[in-house]
Amino acid sequence: MTSQKIKQCDEMIEDRVAQHYAVGMNDHVRGAMRFHSPDDDPVARQYVPDEAELSSLEDELVDPIGDHDYSPVKGIVHRYPDRVLYKVTSVCPVYCRYCFRKTMVGPGQDVLRKAERSAALDYIRKDANIWEVIMTGGDPLMLSPKRLQQEIADLNAIDHVNVVRIHTRMVAADPERITDEMLQALSSGDKMVYLVMHVNHAQEITPRVQDAISRIRRQGIVALSQSVLLRGVNDDEDALESLFRGLVQCGVKPYMLHHLDRAPGTQHFRVSIARGQELMRALRGRVSGLCLPEYMLDIPGGFGKVPLTPQYCHEHGAGYDVTDYKGEMHYYE
């Protein structure tokens, strides 16, 4: 095919995928790609629509981690007693092809309305067990600095809320929107703020992203990361090693490596749990402990997250057989 024909073909796929799911890229993520093709580039693969999205497998779920069943009021997901998700918006700066909330995010669903927001905050106010509020979405950093300041002020006024956590794609996807005004808004309360940035490949840690991270840290916000284990993006030792080293070098502690949730049209991103554990085992002796996140599964149906850490220790007689990082066994009495 001529390159003109290939381009038209790509546009047709994009249009067809866009009828089902939100699609969105910006100049920053395009700039982080070396090639525009999802088959050739770990950043393109995260954002450029692929024909494979148009087919779903039977085990895929519209709500893979059971958000709906654990939502007492709109905008809140309460699964664990001490913490809630507070979903302030359903829009994102870009749209990831493997998104676990693929059928729930996108333009048109938009922010919580005023009355819905008060009801969500009332819910948090009334339950003294809620120690931490995790702002998510969509992407909470799509809100204006003014609106973020209001959210922080309202959460700050609730005595039992001690920690605010922000889950965001913005740092890796649009670092220029992490303005000083936004960072001041986030740190305007006296409760501790943790920012967990979603990033999957070292190629995403561009100089602008590094600059945003250093400004976040200077503002006294603790920086962590979460990544999704994705076929063709980061499912090999070298890719994970560079990603985690890259993050730790900028002052970001890798927090979680998620096993992919089975949202519709994501089968081409699947990696088996056995492979994920093999990768984690290989990394254990190879990189600093600072670089190792926890490999996690969110059990389909809303039963929560569990670590999929490879097992190094098995009961044996009055003690344990312990396997070291090289695979050698030792008896621990």
Ligand SMILES: *Cc1c(COP(=O)(O)O)cnc(C)c1O
């Ligand atoms: C993932 C998740 C959390 C956060 O879990 P941590 O283990 O604290 O990171 C909280 N609530 C819900 C509903 C979640 O899905």
Ligand code: SF4
């Ligand atoms: S940023 Fe998060 S919520 Fe938004 S599309 Fe990507 S994975 Fe989904």
